[in-house]
Amino acid sequence: MIRKTTICCYCQTVNDVDLRRPVTTAPPEHQEKRICPRCSCSLLTIDISGSGTLHIERCEQCFGIFFDSGELESFLSAAKVSDSASADYHRITALVNENFHRDYPVSYIKCPVCKQLMNRVNYGRKSGVIINKCTAHGIWLDSGVLHHIVNWIDAGGPELEREHKTCQLEQDAQYQIWKMKQKTDFLKNTNDTDGQSLIAIAKTIIKLLR
Numbered sequence: 001m002i003r004k005t006t007i008c009c010y011c012q013t014v015n016d017v018d019l020r021r022p023v024t025t026a027p028p029e030h031q032e033k034r035i036c037p038r039c040s041c042s043l044l045t046i047d048i049s050g051s052g053t054l055h056i057e058r059c060e061q062c063f064g065i066f067f068d069s070g071e072l073e074s075f076l077s078a079a080k081v082s083d084s085a086s087a088d089y090h091r092i093t094a095l096v097n098e099n100f101h102r103d104y105p106v107s108y109i110k111c112p113v114c115k116q117l118m119n120r121v122n123y124g125r126k127s128g129v130i131i132n133k134c135t136a137h138g139i140w141l142d143s144g145v146l147h148h149i150v151n152w153i154d155a156g157g158p159e160l161e162r163e164h165k166t167c168q169l170e171q172d173a174q175y176q177i178w179k180m181k182q183k184t185d186f187l188k189n190t191n192d193t194d195g196q197s198l199i200a201i202a203k204t205i206i207k208l209l210r
Contacts, residue, residue, distance in 0.1 A: 038061075
């Protein structure tokens with residue numbers, strides 16, 4: 001296979017890299033009438049838990065996967081995929097640069113359930129993954145994307161996202177303090193007695209951030 005694709009460059013066969021462990025077809029009563037947004041064929045409901053507790057839909061042609069709302073998190077939890085305590089920046093960068101699959105042009109595709117166009121959403125910060133999300137029904141992952149997400153989590157991707165959020169909160173707090181200082185400076189110049197109290201509040205916030 002060539003890099004950044006799940007399609008063999010010689011025979012054009014699509015390789016299933018997401019669900020390497022054996023899966024079973026769900027019984028008829030659990031089969032959902034859903035259509036693959038890539039191939040326009042019926043999706044097959046499969047049991048990926050081995051116990052009948054977690055069913056997802058997969059296309060047998062392109063190997064795309066549809067998770068109902070909350071099922072992706074359940075799958076990752078059941079598969080014991082836990083994020084590292086620290087972010088491996090070199091590995092995360094390598095994942096973004098080398099392993100992301102782009103077998104399809106950028107476009108909006110329809111939800112297998114309601115047939116409405118799904119939103120294209122970033123999965124985490126610097127994961128290199130764009131997922132197709134229907135806010136009402138679930139998430140569509142093209143072939144190879146689930147494998148990429150698992151590797152990103154294992155490399156500490158969620159920790160990198162938490163670091164970014166913490167940094168953003170600190171920057172927002174500093175900006176609010178700056179705005180408060182501008183106001184207190186103005187109030188001081190106009191001999192407003194509330195100026196000193198605002199300065200005291202700003203100093204307290206700075207101490208809490210340190």
